[in-house]
Amino acid sequence: xxxxxxxxxxxxxxxxxxxxxxxxxxxxxxxxxxxxxxxxxxxxxxxxxxxxxxxxxxxxxxxxxxxxxxxxxxxxxxxxxxxxxxxxxxxxxxxxxxxxxxxxxxxxxxxxxxxxxxxxxxxxxxxxxxxx
Amino acid sequence: xxxxxxxxxxxxxxxxxxxxxxxxxxxxxxxxxxxxxxxxxxxxxxxxxxxxxxxxxxxxxxxxxxxxxxxxxxxxxxxxxxxxxxxxxxxxxxxxxxxxxxxxxxxxxxxxxxxxxxxxxxxxxxxxxxxxxxxxxxxxxxxxxxxxxxxxxxxxxxxxxxxxxxxxxxxxxxxxxxxxxxxxxxxxxxxxxxxxxxxxxxxxxxxxxxxxxxxxxxxxxxxxxxxxxxxxxxxxxxxxxxxxxxxxxxxxxxxxxxxxxxxxxxxxxxxxxxxxxxxxxxxxxxxxxxxxxxxxxxxxxxxxxxxxxxxxxxxxxxxxxxxxxxxxxxxxxxxxxxxxxxxxxxxxxxxxx
Numbered sequence: 001x002x003x004x005x006x007x008x009x010x011x012x013x014x015x016x017x018x019x020x021x022x023x024x025x026x027x028x029x030x031x032x033x034x035x036x037x038x039x040x041x042x043x044x045x046x047x048x049x050x051x052x053x054x055x056x057x058x059x060x061x062x063x064x065x066x067x068x069x070x071x072x073x074x075x076x077x078x079x080x081x082x083x084x085x086x087x088x089x090x091x092x093x094x095x096x097x098x099x100x101x102x103x104x105x106x107x108x109x110x111x112x113x114x115x116x117x118x119x120x121x122x123x124x125x126x127x128x129x130x131x132x
Numbered sequence: 133x134x135x136x137x138x139x140x141x142x143x144x145x146x147x148x149x150x151x152x153x154x155x156x157x158x159x160x161x162x163x164x165x166x167x168x169x170x171x172x173x174x175x176x177x178x179x180x181x182x183x184x185x186x187x188x189x190x191x192x193x194x195x196x197x198x199x200x201x202x203x204x205x206x207x208x209x210x211x212x213x214x215x216x217x218x219x220x221x222x223x224x225x226x227x228x229x230x231x232x233x234x235x236x237x238x239x240x241x242x243x244x245x246x247x248x249x250x251x252x253x254x255x256x257x258x259x260x261x262x263x264x265x266x267x268x269x270x271x272x273x274x275x276x277x278x279x280x281x282x283x284x285x286x287x288x289x290x291x292x293x294x295x296x297x298x299x300x301x302x303x304x305x306x307x308x309x310x311x312x313x314x315x316x317x318x319x320x321x322x323x324x325x326x327x328x329x330x331x332x333x334x335x336x337x338x339x340x341x342x343x344x345x346x347x348x349x350x351x352x353x354x355x356x357x358x359x360x361x362x363x364x365x366x367x368x369x370x371x372x373x374x375x376x377x378x379x380x381x382x383x384x385x386x387x388x389x390x391x392x393x394x395x396x397x398x399x400x401x402x403x404x405x406x407x408x409x410x411x412x413x414x415x416x417x418x419x420x421x422x423x424x425x426x427x428x429x430x431x432x433x434x435x436x437x438x439x440x441x442x443x444x445x446x447x448x449x450x451x452x453x454x455x456x457x458x459x460x461x462x463x464x465x466x467x468x469x470x471x472x473x474x475x476x477x478x479x480x481x482x483x484x485x
């Protein structure tokens with residue numbers, strides 16, 4: 001695993017830290033320092049609430065490298081309350097069926113661990129059905 | 133005997149925020165007894181909480197810590213310590229606490245470290261946090277007790293070794309939802325349960341874990357604290373004891389003169405199992421979820437090896453408006469998906485490669 005690459009973006013991965021555009025107020029995730037709405041410079045930190053809803057989803061049976069141990073799992077496009085759409089795994093579904101429009105909330109979970117049990121553990125955001 | 137056995141900070145300290153976490157999955161004891169004993173007679177608890185495939189002490193601590201911050205209504209930047217007590221830290225070398233701190237937005241001007249003392253690692257961190265705030269070195273400090281405990285397949289511990297725990301923010305008493313009135317710890321070298329370096333599962337001294345270990349340390353710690361505080365069991369609305377099963381805390385309560393109803397709200401082991409470093413602390417979150425201003429609570433942890441930390445806690449008028457700012461302990465317990473032994477074996481990494 002490329003440790004420095006993951007280390008650099010740990011804040012956005014752990015807790016959905018993005019940016020807000022000082023010109024047009026658009027909320028930006030992932031952070032990219034340029035507003036995708038108005039093209040202005042946008043470097044102001046913004047902590048997303050973590051609330052959103054399922055925009056679309058797919059169940060993964062044939063997983064890419066590093067994710068094989070947790071199949072089958074559900075990947076969703078989650079539309080955040082503040083606007084941006086993020087791609088993330090859904091978790092803690094139990095026997096609950098996934099539906100488009102289902103309200104979800106962000107949790108920080110293990111994303112994957114490489115090199116069997118010798119490598120670094122990668123943590124990051126996933127979404128689950130709203131607890132309460 | 134030394135004078136001033138009870139530890140009281142120079143500056144009054146209290147619990148500013150608290151948060152619980154219990155994973156979604158439950159393994160009923162009857163599935164374990166069916167496999168290893170050929171009957172559905174069950175075990176020392178009804179069922180235990182099991183962490184999902186993507187959960188560990190770090191992820192569970194992060195959620196409990198976020199709940200504690202929500203109730204405390206403070207920003208993580210004001211924390212001067214994030215301490216995680218556990219016997220199942222995901223790394224042997226690399227602190228869980230730095231990951232938790234970064235995820236909740238604390239640091240980098242903090243103390244961070246992982247505590248280890250079997251089932252009392254979390255309350256050991258709590259005592260340290262009381263000291264840090266009480267000395268004036270910090271205004272706010274976080275102490276977490278969390279575990280994803282493991283028992284060897286077929287061992288008695290497999291019935292109870294569970295996942296869960298709680299996080300606490302300690303701060304100035306005047307901003308707190310419950311005040312720490314005093315604490316006392318009782319520790320001896322008693323090898324009732326251990327896990328050697330590099331070993332996956334713990335060993336234990338069978339019945340040696342009872343009288344000379346659990347009961348001696350719990351009762352000595354509780355009696356000394358109550359003696360020094362000038363209290364009896366009747367002065368406490370609630371009591372929480374470390375809960376490795378259902379019977380031990382009930383018996384400890386009887387020995388100390390407590391009634392069943394004083395123990396009931398904080399006795400979670402029948403439905404979530406033994407969450408080790410989280411057990412006494414999550415018992416306390418369940419009590420704080422229902423307690424009223426003025427209620428007094430006795431909490432006594434136990435960690436093998438062995439020792440107990442006892443706390444005398446008084447609920448303030450700030451609690452009622454704080455408790456609904458995050459999910460209650462009962463909300464997590466109600467979120468329940470039953471799993472069978474095969475799913476449990478997969479979730480807990482017990483399948484051979």
